[in-house]
Amino acid sequence: MAASVGAAHNPIRIDAGLCVKCDLCDWICPGDLIHHEEGNRQKLPVIAYPDECWYCGLCQSVCPVNAITVVFPEAMIHCRTDVTTLLGKVVD
């Protein structure tokens, strides 16, 4: 599955054809990212704050119909950061 780039990246892909519009993914998300109107069986859940995702996959693990796929962004999959830049500046 292709991963998109940048701020627009949505990590939580919900298959609209499979989703049964239950409230479980909203209920389990530890970051309050997924919002679904309780009991509304017409509306899909909304990924309200995609850039605050922890990539924990709890939503995927709890989905009763396997409608959720967690997709990693380019910055994670092909990370090119020089690790030494995380180790601080030397100020003498």
Next chain:
Amino acid sequence: MARDWKTIDTDFLVVGGGVAGCMAAIPVLEAGHSVVMCEKGKVLDHCGSVGCGVDHYLTVMESGPDWDTPEFLMRHVPALTDGIVDLEVASRVIHEMPKILRKIESFGVDFTDRETGDYSRKRSFGLPGAYHINFDGTEFKKLIGQQVRRKKATVLMRTMAVQLLVEDNRVYGALAFNFRTGEWFAIRAKAVLLATGDVNRLSRNASGLAFDSWHCPYNTGDAQAMGYRAGAILANMEFTESTLTPKGFSAQGLNALVCEGAYFINKSGERFMFRYDEKGENARRAVIADAIVNEYLLGNGPIYADLRHLPPEILDHMAATLQIDRYTLPAFYEQKGLDFRTEPVEVSISELTIRRSGVYFRGSGLAVDTNAESSIEGLFAAGDCATVSGGIAGAAVLGHIAGESATVPIRDNGARALPAVNMDAAAATRAEAESHLSPNDGVPWKAFENRTREIVTDYVGVRRTEKGLKLGLEALQENAARESRLAADDLHGLMRVHEARNIRLNAEIMATAALARDETRTGSAHWRLDHPETDEEHWRKFVLVERGVDGPTTATLDSGRPLADAFAKRHAAADNRGILNHGS
């Protein structure tokens, strides 16, 4: 009471529904008292720190051999913690480990290996015995959380506590708000437990995504910040913790790799860990992280975790258990197109967290005594926000101690009326909070938080100097000046505004403590380039931090003494006031 507030009176208020919070609530509920729990997520069913289940549990079991006794493990605690540890609190935690293991088993948690029916005990992270039970803990937290539900605690989900209510150094509740409904709560309680975990989103990581963190990014040092503002003493806040992670994904799972026999190799293919520790890859987490940092700085990166030498059955076992700690790790490897059976996995150092600096039994956070009580009377702390911490087991045991201890003030304060909440002050707190929903000239909380991370990464993180720390402190204080203009789009954002402020405050406390400790200790957990040696003569000491007139102030205490010595006088003074009040 104001009409638009929801007021609740309870015996025990628990802030944070992770392992520590749940294990504290259980004995209080068992004693027949009421419990209200505030929880930002809905984590009753999973662990606060790692989100999922757990795959290992550190415990003494008293199964027979000498190493499996509390006394044996206690003898090694000073060396495990580089001499900075509250031995009295650690001793109580270690002695209660077997009892708490049995109690958790009574909830239905099966710690045994499904195939052999025995406990699979492994030696790792430099511990002097096979204290880790490796097990499938997918249901672990669910079964503990179930006890809290069954015993009828009131759980306020999606609710963030923002301020403690304290009078004469005695806690009597907290203010909180629900960030889905906007409802505000004034909760009065006879005792309060803070169990909100460690401090994350504190520095940059390899992916550059703030919420891609090893430990839960929604743990933002809320307990440490609230406790500090209310006058509590904190300790060990100078120490940072990081781990190694698959590069690009700050996922946990190091313990599994190490236990199963992974090698760490550098770009030359050298298995370098034995240059740093005779235990090689089985060294303490702090030593492993330190070695990786050093290898990168020597120009020996990239660093890899190499599993190719392992027999197929071990690799099969790893493949099958990869998702226990982090459900999405298999998907990450798959989307990356990486097969760890045939190619080494590139690793990075994770972002920093303030937690327990990669060592067991030395926590960073609210200073607690042997009852898990802080320097504020009736205020307890457990888990990764308290000064004795030891992973899931440490959280479970100290949490349970806190709960048992809290039943004392709950009973004793039964007859005493709790102070009335000052609703004018509460309204001011709320008005200030809600002002972030419509600020003039607003500063987005994400930009504010990014600035904190930049400062910590560059000046306060891994390589510290006096000059750098002072620059960092100045910059953190400049950033604080923007706090009144922080902007949120909605109630969810308002919660993040509070988190962003708590993260910055923790960073300032960390920088202040790091400046005070002019030595290096526990490798890169506190590495002062200008004081590269460990100074046993002058620094077998805790650095204590509390709120001063102009920000955090530090003091020191000989680490041979319990942290409670630092606040014994306060409690005595408060007790005297109590007696006087009774007499009048």
